[in-house]
Amino acid sequence: MWYMIAPLMTKSWWLSGRTLKALTRLKELNLSDNPFSGGPPKVISQFNLLESLNLSECKLTGLPVTLNTLTKLKELDLSCNSFSDGLPEVVSQFNLLESLNLSSCELPGLPATLNTLSRLKELDLSWNFFSDDLPEVISQLNSLESFNLYNCKLTRLPAMLNTLTRLKVLDLSLNPFTDGLQEVVSHFNLLESLNLSRCKLTRLPATLNTLTRLKELDLSYNYFSDGLPEVVSQFKLLESLDLFDCTLRGLPATFNTLTKLKELNLSHNSFTDGLPEVISQLYLLESLDLSYCKLTGLPAT
Structure with missing residues (x-):
């Protein structure tokens, strides 16, 4: 069950250490649809047993490096935020991550350090407009089983993706493959x-x-x-x-x-x-x- 705190239309100090610091056993936390325009509350870094974190639609443009304390994180939803300057580096430090949602994040690409996510099974990159510059690091995520590329403005699939041999679910919808579907899918x-x-x-x-x-x-x-x-x-x-x-x-x-x-x-x-x-x-x-x-x-x- 999610611990729901949504939506908070007050200032982010509402989630201060004084109010939530004692919740040291938290494993799931849903903060979606809260306007943390100044960044996520610092208290989150103290929930070091957290396995699932939802920060979808929080008006985020970055993440603090202090979140690297979340060493047990397995599920992370960052969808519908604005990372136009690039994916926050701290994401690459969540080495146990199995599910990552980056839908509609205005991503220009993905960092090479993302290859540290060797356990990643589910990746959602939908609504990021990579055109034909699909980040090369994706080919190193060999544990992927579910991959969503809905509406990424792709006209072809690069051959480098042939390493994703564990894929069970693939969404390529709303991409204009006008020259036909590449054989890499086979x-x-x-x-x-x-x-x-x-x-x-x-x-x-x-x-x-x-x-x-x-x-x-x-x-x-x-x-x-x-x-x-x-x-x-x-x-x-x-x-x-x-x-x-x-x-x-x-x-x-x-x-x-x-x-x-x-x-x-x-x-x-x-x-x-x-x-x-x-x-x-x-x-x-x-x-x-x-x-x-x-x-x-x-x-x-």
């Missing part, structure tokens, strides 16, 4: 969830057939007017597939290989020639969305 063969929504894709590389453990795939808002990429039919463990608004006019007969599919979203496609027959062979389907598909009827068989 190295993530433990991947179970992949989000490629709104990536301006017209095809998928055949090398993605290495993703044999994939269970969730989001391809919504892409342009597959020439047909669904054949490789999709090779994800035989797929349970959830989102094809919302993909300019589809049909589905390939090979789609029947997706025998474990439970959720299928085909909304906002144009099936003017009728519902694809292959859907009737997806016997485990539990959820099917066919809204706005220009259907005039449904087959009886």
Whole structure:
């Protein structure tokens, strides 16, 4: 359970040592959405048993080095702050960190010292506009299992990411891969969830057939007017597939290989020639969305 202190619209001295200093057993602390414009309260550095700290939306521009006393920290949320001068150096000293949220932090990059976070499993960099200058240090975070790059203005994925072989969850949505998705993704063969929504894709590389453990795939808002990429039919463990608004006019007969599919979203496609027959062979389907598909009827068989 979080220890909630939000929102505090008074001055930051409210969190003085006199009020919270005695809470020496704190393990979880949520201070999100408090305007600590002068920096986080100094008393936080005294909670040296802290394992989870949320400083999201606190109008922070930096962090004091005195926070290096938080040697047991495993989860840190710094999202929606302004680190336009760079990520505070003290973050690299949280050597036990497993989860780090840096979404919407106006980051210009990441320091090379971040490679000390050898236990990091979850990293959220969404809404930071790296364009094609994705920080090289990411390739050294070999323990990553979940990686969020939503809306980072990427047009390609660098080959250096092929070291992230433990990835299970990857969100690349809202990045304009106008030249197609790079084959580096095929190295993530433990991947179970992949989000490629709104990536301006017209095809998928055949090398993605290495993703044999994939269970969730989001391809919504892409342009597959020439047909669904054949490789999709090779994800035989797929349970959830989102094809919302993909300019589809049909589905390939090979789609029947997706025998474990439970959720299928085909909304906002144009099936003017009728519902694809292959859907009737997806016997485990539990959820099917066919809204706005220009259907005039449904087959009886």
